[in-house]
Amino acid sequence: MDFALTEEHKMIRESARAFVEAELMPYEDEVEKTGEVRPELLEQIKQKSIENGFYAANMPAELGGGGLDALSVTILEQELSRTSMALQYAVARPSGILMACNEEQRERYLLPAIRGEKVDCLAMTEPDAGSDVRSMKATAVKDGDHWVINGTKHFISHADVSDFVILFVATGEEDTPRGKKKLITAFLVDMGTPGFEVAPGYESVSHRGYHNCILNFDNCRVHETQILGEVHKGFAVANEWLAGTRLQVAAMCLGRCERAIEVASEWAATRKQFGQPIGKNQGVSFKLADMLTEFKCAELMTYYASWKLDQGTMTDSDAAMAKLKATEALAMISDEAIQILGGMGLMNELPLERIWRDHRVERIWDGTSEIQRHIISRAMLRPLEQ
């Protein structure tokens, strides 16, 4: 067993940390106060991250990406997530699902996404189809060599700054032992396609400046060459990506956990009440100990799952456990950090209130904690079923 990070892993961490501190963190207050990332700022961060090779670092080197292994991607994500989601997002990591592009789609979508010329977003969730994603109502119906899309998607992150959407819609039904199930197909749809409108989403407590949108499709016609993967096989292209995204969420939580722990430790060591630093009180120091222990646990599980992904042995359960642990650790850590700081923890002078607000979505998106538990327990019980 070898838990040591390689020299490259350490250098990626140091370099990414320096990048985030110099290029992203100075804008945190601005983004929190305005709820926007100015287009010029978005462009500035994009250019700097292209210069430094952080842009599309998750994609293969032969396509112009960073060519990082999964563990390096996790470490990079952990470092980027020390700042806010809106700023971290500006250093785009195109969806791994785009690797399913065929030759012609590569030229139009995948490669421009890696070069920073086009931005992708992904639409699966609907008002009536959250965890039960296969109950989606949006459909595509074949009409000659075109497909006609109708329906609504919501909670679609950063669609407002995207150039195209990876869209999942129902294209039929199949009989399964557990009744009828919808068949899903993935499409690449350009913004501006007639019949497709991106509307502003909801005001969210989490992730100021990183917007969710509503996508409306009204008899939107797309050519069959826009299908990503095969007809009815949308989930085949999505499944591998879903596990990867869960690791990404887990990694994001790690960076925020670390930042919260740093703020809380510094405070506990320096803030004096009743004549001594509050960290001298076990009520505070034991909280810190538990916070660090939870963080280390989450970090080990996330690194372990990433390492397994590199070995080609990661299971859905591995990714689910990492996501579950890391998101719940962030919940505990951001809450306890504020308890250690007291009133000051809730003020926007420090990043804690943001981390605390932002953490809430992590236990919900990309599979709620309950769905993760379902994935984990299903893997435990299915082999034992009579």
Added chain:
Amino acid sequence: MKVLVPVKRVVDYNVKVRVKADQSGVETANVKMSMNPFDEIAVEEAIRMKEAGKADEIVAVSIGAAQAQETLRTALAMGADRAILIETDELVEPLAVAKLLKAVMDEENPGIVLLGKQAIDDDSNQTAQMLGALTGWPQATFVSNIELGDGSLEATREVDSGLETIKVNMPAVVSVDLRLNEPRYASLPNIMKAKKKPLDTKSAADYGVDVTPRLKTIKVAEPEARSGGVIVGSVAELVDKLKNEAKVL
């Protein structure tokens, strides 16, 4: 022109340094270590010289424990071409460092040696000057600007009375100051490339240099904590305290 850049692995500048319980030195176990920030500036300057077409090869050298390899890899990831580690577990003093560097220079024949004005761990600020003396090369120290000329360079030095510009013949030893440049962070592609760049490991004996310390550390202690100040109510009170308590007037 070849540029030689010595780099030192030191306790990271963000770390609050603590004295070991036995007072034999400062705690380095489980402490984040990094490249001496002044050396980072030297590496950056070397890279800029290469990017400007004024240098064709950058060789980074470090003297220290095996882990100093990491520091050299950082230099390689920033843009140095190859690296030499002179591995030793001794605490190498500036004179021995200068002797080792001279031996490396004899082999490498660089056109310029760029190094940090001092290391932030012992703050000796001696290596560059000793190296200049040992090699007989001109030296420019505490440099905040370098203009490379033909066979010479103009260096702006930060001195107590302001800025002093001197011209020195090349080859030269140049020790760099904080304001010379802002070092880049290693880009991801360069980090990946660094792995494949050559890193030679040598020993002090390979260069025939005795690194046995000449100084004996009796003990290392933290400076006394300052006691808090007092806010005085009036000028009269201040003058009174200066006269009667501090007895400086």
